[in-house]
Amino acid sequence: AQSVTQPDIHITVSEGASLELRCNYSYGATPYLFWYVQSPGQGLQLLLKYFSGDTLVQGIKGFEAEFKRSQSSFNLRKPSVHWSDAAEYFCAVGALLAGTASKLTFGTGTRLQVTL
Amino acid sequence: DAGITQSPRHKVTETGTPVTLRCHQTENHRYMYWYRQDPGHGLRLIHYSYGVKDTDKGEVSDGYSVSRSKTEDFLLTLESATSSQTSVYFCAIRRTGAQGGPYEQYFGPGTRLTVT
Structure with missing residues (x-):
């Protein structure tokens, strides 16, 4: 069965510092991987x-992530964190269910605190 | 914005009472999901739907039922609420044909349910 591990429950960084959030996955086939962000009281x-393709993917808000198959990792990075990045971050892997249905399996999340 | 609304956004109810949460989407997506979010567990799938009147169980379905009588609405019912069902509930849709393949999901704003 698929699983996602986010080893860091809580991370604190200073504004302007670089950020790396770790994600390790377990999945038998080629994974579809996602990062979601949740601000307090909001949805994901x-x-x-x-x-597929390039293992370094760019996202919104200046985030990027690198897929490393040999390490089963999909770590999220940002070169310079802004105070507005304080939120909870979830890594997820897609998995098939019955028929054409599918689901996401989530990690337990990493809460990011940004100090000024 | 995936055009997903959830109602109510907040609810407090007593143990043993029935509760129904509603998810409404405006974009005619076939696949809809209900997740619950709890500290230390991330998001876990309760039930999902792959069409009108077509639903199936997720990993934490005990104590929950769902119904989908029309494409735009997916209802989650707690037949007899218990304190262990205090949680934040998220509805999601899957966009078929999206770059994320069969897995890319978009989430509603959530419903915070407290069972006293």
């Missing part, structure tokens, strides 16, 4: 996705 917003 899709940041970026990977399904």
